Amino acid sequence: MKKSLLVFGLLAFFSAFGAPAPKVAVVAQEPGYYTALSKHIVRWLGGQKIASALATPATLGKSLANAKLAFLVGCDDPGESEMRTLADYCRRGGKLVVFYSASPKLAALMGVKVLGYKAADYPGQWSRMDFRVTFPEGTPAAIRQTSTVLKRAVPLKGKGRIMATWSDRTGRNTGDAAWISTAHGYWMTHILTADGDEDLKARFLGALTGAVAPELWSYAAYKARQAKEVAETRRLALAQKPRAGEIHAVWDHSGCGLYPGDWPRTIRLLKESHVTDLFVNMGGAGFAHYASDVLPRSKTFDQEGDQLKACLAAAKGSGIRVHAWLLCFNATRATPARLEIFRKKGWRLKTADGKLSEYLDPSNEEVRKYLLRAISEIRGRYAVQGIHLDFVRWYERSARPANAALYISKFVAEARLMVRRPVWLTTAVLGKYPSCVAAVGQDWDAWLRANLVDYAVPMDYAESTSQFVSYLRQHAANRSHARKILVGIGVTANESRLSARQVIEQLSLVRRYGLPGAALFDLDTTLEKNILPYLKMGIW
Incomplete structure (x- = not known):
């Protein structure tokens, strides 16, 4: 985050004092979802040593004035003024990269015909982009993305x-076409998301930039940088030593493993990577990827089958402990129909300004009983080694009573009664303690004192070493509590994106502060290809 602020600050400084504006613009159509996606593009470009400026339709003309290449994210209905600006830009020789647009006007400008919106007919229908061309130089043969x-x-x-x-x-x-090239640039039928082959996406964006502005990126320079980075990371990895008894956990947010439909392959990869524990996202207030009679069964369950059953079967005999990960008071993944049911029951929290949220009320006894029935159901039907509770907290924007933390602690205590040892009860928690008590009613230090949880897993997602160390110092201050804290490391989290070197350095710090292990977020292609191979060389 600090690096990003520094980059934007420098761009503003250079602009103010007349230095050339970046030759690459990234235009987000609106300030929410598409801006978040645009920031990934800025980040990927930055990793390729390409400076870019994040812009909006309101600043389009100014942003394109000196740009050789412009990425348009979510430009679905450009107005007449925007279209004139874009057409003029193309006439001047500027190139556009258009993502996920159904605009006939923009399509006509680009030499493309739009065929309309389409949802997948079956799971995994669009899982990889296979390139037919080898231009621009540096274009990968294929890029994985679901x-x-x-x-x-x-x-x-x-x-x-x-x-x-x-x-x-x-x-x-x-x-189905994934990418189209025309005289005015490039067109993608979806958006580049932060899953799948992130490193190849960054390389491809570099290749697109290099085709337009060779002074900004070359494949030869890219390969030289990559070779140096791999060699340095490998030397660091090989210098590490594993430690017996350490916990090596991974969160799987998808709940389907790394290779949907093939849990044995996922488990083999984790075992080869010396992973000891898997927190697999199996359900929440609004969904269940397993055969639940309490929580509503998900589309994933209907199409892919019982994910918890398949995961446990694959993990049997592997030595990997499987923990059913449940999103407790968060119903954001519920269907609209289910949210309406929750509304009628009076379960949904309201924000401080009175708006209905998609989070459930921890002070409502029926809500707590509903979630506890789900925990009891999993314990009764599945031989899991642990239950992992997430969103065991109030919604940060909700109105809440003065004793908000008591309701959360009561729920954790009741969950402990359902989860008898030796089965673990663990909780994903906010790392900033004690501020999280006032902010979201999450008094996880009290849970440790009362021996309610086997491990707290603070989400210490940080790119800054000093910030990460500040979390560790706090965790290690009480030695008896420190033995019950697994450190959450954000490899591909919204708050942090870490290289293999950074992950090794953070794991080394966890060990230095005497904590029993760590959990990596998240089980995805980046972790598979860029992180785990180095960890198993030494530190894991």
Whole structure:
């Protein structure tokens, strides 16, 4: 975060004193979802040593004045003024990279025909982009990404060509265009998300930039940097030593493993990587990926089957402990129909300004009983080694009583009665203690004192070493409590994105402060390809 602020601050400084503006602009159509996606593009470009400026439609003209390349994110309905600016930009030789648009006007400018919105017909229908071309230089052969919706498009005759098509998780080509190249730039039928092959996405953005502005990126320089980084990381990894009895945990947010439909393959990878514990996201207030009669069964369950049963079967005999991860007072993944049921029951929290939220009320006894029934159901039906509770807290924007923390602590105590040892009860918690008590009613230090949980797992997601160390010092201050704290490390979290070197350094610090282990967020392609191979060389 500090690095990002520094970059934006320098850009503002240079602009104020007349230095050249960045030659790459990233235009987010609105300040919410598309801005978050645009920041990933800025981050990926930054990793390729390419400076870019984040812009909005209101600043479009100014942002494009000196730009050679502009990324348009979510530009679905550009107005007449925007279209004139974009058309003028293209006439001047500027190139556009358009993501996830259904605008006929923008499509016509780019030499593309839009075919409309389409949702996937089956799980994993669009799981990989396979490139038909080797240009621009540095374009990968394939990039993994799971997309569930497209705004389909094809090039107009004589105006462009399909660069890449989508394949499903089995490798079958679906025939749907993923990327199109035209005289005015490039068009993607979805958006580049922060899952799948992030390193290849960054490289591809570098290649697109290098094709337009060779002075900003070259494949030769990229390969040289990569080779140096790999060599340095490998030396660091090989210098580490494992420690017997240490806990090496991983969170799986998808609940389907790294390879949906193939839990044995996921477990083999984790075992080879010396992972000891898997927190697998199996349910929450509004969904269940397992055969629940308490929580509403999810679309994943309907299409893919019982994920908890499949995970446990694959993990049997592997030595990996499986913990069912439950999102407690968070109903954001519930269907609209289920949210309406919660509203009628009076379960949903209101924000401080009176608006209805998608979070449930911890002070409502029926809500707590509902969640406790789900915990009891899992314990009765599945031989899990642990229950992992997340969102065991109040919604930070909600109105709440003065004794808010008591209701959360009461729920944890009741959950402990359901989860008898030797089965573990663990909780994902906010790292900033004691401020989290006032902020969200999460008094996890009290849970440790009362021996209610086997481990607290503070989400100490930080890129800054000093910030991370400040968390560790606090955790290690009480030696009896320190033995019950697993440190959450944000490898691919919203708050932090870490390289293998950074992960090794943070794991070394966890060990230095005498804590029993760590949990890595999240089980994804980045962890598989860029992190775990180095960890198993030494520190794990």
